[in-house]
Amino acid sequence: AEQRFSRFLVGSSLSLLNRDRVRRDSALAEIVRYALAMHEVTDGAFDARVGAAMNAAGYDRTFERLPSDGVVQTLAFAPPxxxxxxxxxxxxVRLDSVGTIDLGGIAKGWTVDRVSDALERAGCRNYLVDGGGDIRAAGCDERGEPWVVGIGEGLAVRLQDAAVCTSSTRRRRWSTRRVANATDTAGMDAHHIIDPATGAPSRSAIVEAVVIADRATLADVLATTVIAAPDRGLRAVDARGASALVLQAGRWEMTPGMERWLT
Structure with a gap:
């Protein structure tokens, strides 16, 4: 999946699309089509067109390659x-006009669903697929019980025929130093979740969101959206029959229905 959807690998299908503005790739087309559908479902709160905004915020390389002092020099402008x-x-897939796309808020969940669907087509009814924290499980574990999945800070959920995904701004953070007309200017604290309405890192009070939905792709998108634009994100959680657990002001709060998943 990384070879196709990473914004940081110059030879990935996504990078080639952003560079050449057109790309023929069935998997890329499928995930972009779903991203466009999620843009509508979330009333615009999920938007794959945030690639240039992420670069402008300083997220123009993998997090592991950020400067050791945590200060990133950034450009002063990104196209709308x-x-x-x-x-x-x-x-x-074809891109018209300026800008680039990023699939970081959907790619892991989509990949988990692809693997899970393949297992089910092969007749597997009991499985857990972990895509680096984006998890989908079906059936039971080796003891015949629902799968118990830790979600951090001593919390866990019992997962059965569902997926859980987490998004957070607590770990991927840095400071920026903006450059305009060859002059360094004061920047800001930044993170990797962009509010499409502003084109800047979200200033939401929610710093972590855990979402459970029937599929990992949906849970992945909704977890990102709840932080990027909480009002629209939480409305989408409710509209899609999902459940969310959010951390804000040091307190965990949950949407109706989340309690049935918690251990």
Whole structure:
């Protein structure tokens, strides 16, 4: 999946799309099509067109390659997110106008679903697929019980025929130093979750969101969206029959229905 969807690998299918503005790749077309659908479901709170905004915020390399002092020199301008038009036609994705896309808020969940669906087609009814924290489970564990999955800080959920994904701004954070007209200017604390309405890192009070949904792709998108734009994100959680656990002001709060998953 990383070879296809990483924004940081110059040879990935996504990087080639952002560079060449057109790319024929069935998997890329499928995930971009789903990202566009999620943009509608979340009333615009999830937007794959945030690639340039993420670069402008300083997230232009993998987190492991950020400077040791945690200060990133950034550009002062990114094209408006809404200026980029994405067209998907069969296996072809085309980008018109300026801007780039990022699939960080959907790719892991989508990959987990692809693996899970393949297992089910092969007749497997009891499984747990862990895509680096984005998890989908079906059936039971070796004891015949629902799968117990830790979600941090001593919390755990009992997962059965569902997926759980977590998004957080507590770990991937840095400070920026903006550069305009060759002059360093004061920057800000930044993170990797962009509010599409502002084109800047979200200033939401929610710093972590755990979402349980029927599929990992949906849970992944909703977890990101709840932090990026809480009002619209939580409405989408409710509308899609999902459940969320959020951390804000040092307290965990949950949406209706989440309690049935907690151990």
């Amino acid at each position: 997110i809404a200026a980029l038009h994405i067209d998907v036609n069969d296996d072809e």
